[in-house]
Amino acid sequence: xxxxxxxxxxxxxxxxxxLSVEGQDVVVVESDQRTxxxxxxxxxxxxxxxNGSSQEILEQAGADKADLFIAVTSSDAVNVLSAHxxxxxxxxxxxxxxxxxxxxxxAAALGVDLLIDPGDATARELELLVRQRxxxxxxxxxxxxxxxxxxxxxxxxxxxxxxxxxxxxxxxGWSWLIAAIIRHGETIIARGGTRILPGxxxxxxxxxxxAGAALDMLGLHLEPARKVVILGATRVAELTAxxxxxxxxxxxxxxxxxxxxxxxxxxxxxxxxxxxxxTDPKLFHSEGLDSADAALALTGWDExxxxxxxxxxxxxxxxxxxxxxxxxxxxxxAGVGIDGAVSSRLSAANEILRxxxxxxxxxxxxxxxxxxxxxxxxxxxxxxxAGKSLRDIHLPHDMIVGGIVRADxxxxxxxxxxxxxxxxxIVIALPGAIQLVGELFG
Numbered sequence: 001x002x003x004x005x006x007x008x009x010x011x012x013x014x015x016x017x018x019l020s021v022e023g024q025d026v027v028v029v030e031s032d033q034r035t036x037x038x039x040x041x042x043x044x045x046x047x048x049x050x051n052g053s054s055q056e057i058l059e060q061a062g063a064d065k066a067d068l069f070i071a072v073t074s075s076d077a078v079n080v081l082s083a084h085x086x087x088x089x090x091x092x093x094x095x096x097x098x099x100x101x102x103x104x105x106x107a108a109a110l111g112v113d114l115l116i117d118p119g120d121a122t123a124r125e126l127e128l129l130v131r132q133r134x135x136x137x138x139x140x141x142x143x144x145x146x147x148x149x150x151x152x153x154x155x156x157x158x159x160x161x162x163x164x165x166x167x168x169x170x171x172x173g174w175s176w177l178i179a180a181i182i183r184h185g186e187t188i189i190a191r192g193g194t195r196i197l198p199g200x201x202x203x204x205x206x207x208x209x210x211a212g213a214a215l216d217m218l219g220l221h222l223e224p225a226r227k228v229v230i231l232g233a234t235r236v237a238e239l240t241a242x243x244x245x246x247x248x249x250x251x252x253x254x255x256x257x258x259x260x261x262x263x264x265x266x267x268x269x270x271x272x273x274x275x276x277x278x279t280d281p282k283l284f285h286s287e288g289l290d291s292a293d294a295a296l297a298l299t300g301w302d303e304x305x306x307x308x309x310x311x312x313x314x315x316x317x318x319x320x321x322x323x324x325x326x327x328x329x330x331x332x333x334a335g336v337g338i339d340g341a342v343s344s345r346l347s348a349a350n351e352i353l354r355x356x357x358x359x360x361x362x363x364x365x366x367x368x369x370x371x372x373x374x375x376x377x378x379x380x381x382x383x384x385x386a387g388k389s390l391r392d393i394h395l396p397h398d399m400i401v402g403g404i405v406r407a408d409x410x411x412x413x414x415x416x417x418x419x420x421x422x423x424x425x426i427v428i429a430l431p432g433a434i435q436l437v438g439e440l441f442g
Contacts, residue, residue, distance in 0.1 A: 157219025
């Protein structure tokens, strides 16, 4: 597939790297010359320095022959104009990153097939994390009936040091599955002989209403937050604050910019907005922020988010979640004061990859410190595996079926579970197996 990406910022470069690794023919258009040179050196794709809304540049990039067009610059207007230009020269499918509600309203008429808003997607993810405090990430499937939960194994966890087959023998009627383990930057698709070690980042597929027992075994304890402090007054922070207030969670927001604080307090009367340094321990104490159940560090700078999280933990806040632009920092900081991480670029990638995969794939999830993907795919009538049990299918070692959605039922399968035509499977796969998922079941 030929894919043209406009903008080589955090979202564009991440997508270009991920898609090129899969063997897609990727062309990136970037207006900043230095950024274009850097991306060309780091990613195996063609990079063109130019204006992405120029028809001449788009033709040079081969957009008229491309299968997909993705505009993800930091400018909503440029993204919409670029998609419109791509539509005029015949690119069949067009995606644009647009955050402005007024621009979103008219974008479809200008040729945009899919609008994405990374900020809103990140706010949704943060709301889930706050409602299930104690885990590093939460992704919903099957309308919320299945969840893929991430968490770090502590040395005192009951399951620490055990092989998965030993763990299963101790659990009767288990309704959960450790799908993958991320250890020292390497993703391991879990099997019976896989052993759980302290410090592992585990991804668990679980039936939502039975999550408690599974997480207890892994030393992870869910406890919804009643009071949350948000560090920063970015758009993501404001969207998150609105969501938390709608859930009747007491929300306090701290930022050094008095104009932003004043505007947020005016627009959102239920948010307690404080003008101050979000990394100041004295402020935490004087304003009672140390009594919060969770701190969300959502400024636009990774360094401030890291420091703010560490200060919050030192002041007694049990859970700290930080927003990152640089994903390589996530695995380095796990277990040293940051309990969870979110990334707008990953939120955008999840929305876009679902559109890239298309066909019978209904959702795609990517992870902060892993190149694996979780795909929700519908089993085609023509699949040779329809009617067979998972045990008899003999899936390759770089993929695992973590969940099955059948009509109004969603469950975590066992080896004897049969796959039926029309089922939706939640498959966790490494990059080399992603295309094979579609070939096997689609």
